[in-house]
Amino acid sequence: MLKAENITVSFGRREVLHDVSFAAKPGALTAIVGPNGSGKTTLLKAMIGEVAHGGTVRLNDVDIARAKPWELAAMRGVLPQATPLAFPFTVAEVVRLGLMNGTSGGKTQLVPAALARVGLGGYAARYYQELSGGEQQRVQLARVLTQVWEPTQDGAPRWLFLDEPVSALDIGHQLLVMQIARDFADAGGGVVAVMHDLNLTAMYADEVALISDGRVLAQGASEAVFTDDLLSKAYHCRVQVNTTPRSGTFLLPHVAQAGAA
Amino acid sequence: MAYAGVSSAADATEGDRSQTAHRLTYVLLGVLAVAMLASLAIGASGTSLWQALWDVARGAELSLRDRVVLFDIRLPRTLMAAAVGAALAVSGAMMQGLFRNPLADPGLIGVSAGAGFGAIVAIVLGGMLPLALSDALGYCLVPVAAFLGSWATTLILYRVSTRKGRTSVATMLLAGIGLGALTGAVSGILIYIADDAQLRTLTFWGMGSVAGATWSKFWTAVPLIAAAILTIPFIARGLNGLALGEAAASHMGIDVQRTKNVAILAVAAAVGAAVAVSGGIGFVGIVVPHLLRLAVGPDHTYLLRNSALLGAALLLVADIISRMIIAPAELPIGIIMAVIGGPFFLWILLRRRGIVDM
Ligand SMILES: Nc1ncnc2c1ncn2[C@@H]1O[C@H](COP(=O)(O)OP(=O)(O)O)[C@@H](O)[C@H]1O
Ligand SMILES: [Mg+2]
Numbered sequence: 001m002l003k004a005e006n007i008t009v010s011f012g013r014r015e016v017l018h019d020v021s022f023a024a025k026p027g028a029l030t031a032i033v034g035p036n037g038s039g040k041t042t043l044l045k046a047m048i049g050e051v052a053h054g055g056t057v058r059l060n061d062v063d064i065a066r067a068k069p070w071e072l073a074a075m076r077g078v079l080p081q082a083t084p085l086a087f088p089f090t091v092a093e094v095v096r097l098g099l100m101n102g103t104s105g106g107k108t109q110l111v112p113a114a115l116a117r118v119g120l121g122g123y124a125a126r127y128y129q130e131l132s133g134g135e136q137q138r139v140q141l142a143r144v145l146t147q148v149w150e151p152t153q154d155g156a157p158r159w160l161f162l163d164e165p166v167s168a169l170d171i172g173h174q175l176l177v178m179q180i181a182r183d184f185a186d187a188g189g190g191v192v193a194v195m196h197d198l199n200l201t202a203m204y205a206d207e208v209a210l211i212s213d214g215r216v217l218a219q220g221a222s223e224a225v226f227t228d229d230l231l232s233k234a235y236h237c238r239v240q241v242n243t244t245p246r247s248g249t250f251l252l253p254h255v256a257q258a259g260a261a
Numbered sequence: 262m263a264y265a266g267v268s269s270a271a272d273a274t275e276g277d278r279s280q281t282a283h284r285l286t287y288v289l290l291g292v293l294a295v296a297m298l299a300s301l302a303i304g305a306s307g308t309s310l311w312q313a314l315w316d317v318a319r320g321a322e323l324s325l326r327d328r329v330v331l332f333d334i335r336l337p338r339t340l341m342a343a344a345v346g347a348a349l350a351v352s353g354a355m356m357q358g359l360f361r362n363p364l365a366d367p368g369l370i371g372v373s374a375g376a377g378f379g380a381i382v383a384i385v386l387g388g389m390l391p392l393a394l395s396d397a398l399g400y401c402l403v404p405v406a407a408f409l410g411s412w413a414t415t416l417i418l419y420r421v422s423t424r425k426g427r428t429s430v431a432t433m434l435l436a437g438i439g440l441g442a443l444t445g446a447v448s449g450i451l452i453y454i455a456d457d458a459q460l461r462t463l464t465f466w467g468m469g470s471v472a473g474a475t476w477s478k479f480w481t482a483v484p485l486i487a488a489a490i491l492t493i494p495f496i497a498r499g500l501n502g503l504a505l506g507e508a509a510a511s512h513m514g515i516d517v518q519r520t521k522n523v524a525i526l527a528v529a530a531a532v533g534a535a536v537a538v539s540g541g542i543g544f545v546g547i548v549v550p551h552l553l554r555l556a557v558g559p560d561h562t563y564l565l566r567n568s569a570l571l572g573a574a575l576l577l578v579a580d581i582i583s584r585m586i587i588a589p590a591e592l593p594i595g596i597i598m599a600v601i602g603g604p605f606f607l608w609i610l611l612r613r614r615g616i617v618d619m
Contacts, residue, residue, distance in 0.1 A: 048512060049511075050508050050511075050512075068516070069511050069512075069514050069515060069516050069517070070514035070515075070516075072512070072514070073512060073513055073514025074514070076512075077512070078508075078509070078512040080506075080508065080509060083505055083509060084505075084506065085504055085505060086361035086362065086363075086503075086504045086505075087361075087363065087504050087554060088554065088558070088559060089504065089558065089559055089560075090276040090277070090278070090558065091276055092274075092275060092276030092277045093276065093277055093278070093279075093558060093559075093560060094505075096277060096279075097501055097502065097504075097505065097513065098513065100498050100501065100502070100513065100514070108273045108274065108277070109273040111273060111277070112273055112275065123276075124275040124276030124277070125275055125276035126276070147513060
């Protein structure tokens with residue numbers, strides 16, 4: 001269980017998260033959606049202990065403010081929005097960094113397995129810095145996967161925190177990465193993902209938290225959150241939620257009246 | 262969507278240079294041994310290492326002259342050149358890992374100057390210390406002061422140039438220039454008020470050389486250098502994690518603050534000791550780690566220890582050249598390293614692979 005209560009974050013004088021509470025269950029993919037600058041990344045960073053915040057965050061009943069980095073690393077992996085690299089590591093060496101702590105031990109055979117998983121078999125010996133943005137993003141995902149390879153450990157769920165994991169990817173790889181997250185959740189792990197693409201979110205997420213201006217407008221099953229009214233209010237434009245038997249829920253911005261809400 | 266979930270053991274190491282880097286350690290040990298023997302064998306006097314070894318093997322007595330040349334001149338000089346080379350190369354590699362930048366060299370960004378400043382303060386003002394304290398420190402006074410100087414410099418540079426876990430090289434270099442100007446000015450004042458004996462010490466010390474090696478110098482430097490080298494296993498993983506940024510390192514389980522503290526102390530100890538006994542010898546800290554990264558990759562588990570070995574060997578070779586090139590006179594080793602390192606540095610700048618965020 002992930003439970004964040006009364007999270008408040010300020011940068012200087014500006015408060016960007018106002019008393020936000022958020023919860024996520026293991027075995028589910030929980031998405032955080034909202035417009036640019038609404039505080040999605042900041043909420044995620046508060047929940048992984050990366051920004052100073054008011055309120056408490058408990059992960060598997062551990063207060064993350066008190067836990068040591070290696071204890072947290074054994075419980076959860078974090079994929080940031082972008083990851084620069086200081087030295088010319090190869091792809092395999094970057095992924096192997098995920099193994100350096102604790103639970104996955106020195107299982108080097110996870111490196112090629114994780115690379116194959118993210119569709120980068122054959123990339124092992126390439127230089128990370130010479131890859132495209134989308135390829136780098138998948139290398140980082142492979143690294144995070146090696147860190148928390150088994151979705152549960154001794155019955156306790158492990159967690160993936162993903163910040164816009166598919167924003168740099170083409171549609172084929174978007175589906176691949178979302179499926180990896182889906183599989184992780186289906187195997188008993190917990191996934192919290194900041195998402196940009198509402199249609200992908202509707203396809204893959206069990207739960208959605210909709211954030212706007214540093215507040216949670218709604219959190220619940222995606223059918224309950226993805227309504228014309230809530231989305232239009234959050235994104236300041238008219239959004240239409242459609243459902244067809246063939247493709248499930250999909251959303252369209254109402255082009256003719258964009259900005260009119 | 263088909264994933265190849267299983268993998269054979271063979272491709273588990275594809276693209277992973279750690280085995281090669283590990284084996285390189287043994288090669289470098291061999292290289293270092295050869296360089297040390299060469300350094301013991303070569304010198305201005307007629308003493309022959311081989312003749313001496315042969316004499317000892319036969320059970321004959323060494324002449325007093327040979328004993329002095331080998332044990333009191335060449336041996337401390339050899340060991341000190343190796344220790345200083347290892348210290349400079351390791352501190353370069355550590356500093357680059359810490360600053361996440363392959364151009365962060367203690368000489369370049371003013372850490373050596375900070376150490377030099379500490380040494381000058383100790384030499385000129387050391388006499389003003391309470392007698393009990395200066396007696397207790399004894400020969401260690403200059404190295405300890407140099408260590409404090411380089412530690413303060415590193416700390417200030419890191420604070421100034423690192424924002425939100427990212428280091429700006431431009432800020433780092435400019436801060437180094439600023440600090441250098443300040444310490445240079447104060448050093449100037451100190452040199453102005455120094456008496457004749459202190460001036461002689463300062464001149465002798467500032468020449469950038471291992472020529473004046475003695476056992477007492479060697480033993481004052483070695484504890485600090487050894488301490489720095491012994492931290493390698495404790496910070497190598499942390500520096501690897503830091504390559505992805507402080508936040509990512511922490512999420513991988515690294516105690517980032519501890520890694521930074523230990524690395525800064527280790528750099529300061531190594532640079533302080535090296536500068537205290539040899540003046541400033543530049544470029545070792547940038548040339549050695551860079552070559553090793555090109556050859557076997559940037560994994561600090563191997564980079565740091567290989568840097569120690571290659572740095573020691575490189576400085577021994579430079580020292581041998583400095584003794585031979587205008588024999589029987591000697592060229593200061595700092596000049597040799599500058600002639601090798603200067604063009605090398607420009608070459609790094611030209612092919613900037615792996616340098617991000619200039
Ligand atoms: N380090 C920072 N310093 C100052 N302001 C920040 C910082 N990080 C984010 N912000 C501000 O906080 C708000 C929320 O940012 P963020 O959580 O990154 O938004 P998003 O929902 O797009 O991920 C934005 O207005 C952003 O400008
Ligand atoms: Mg964001």
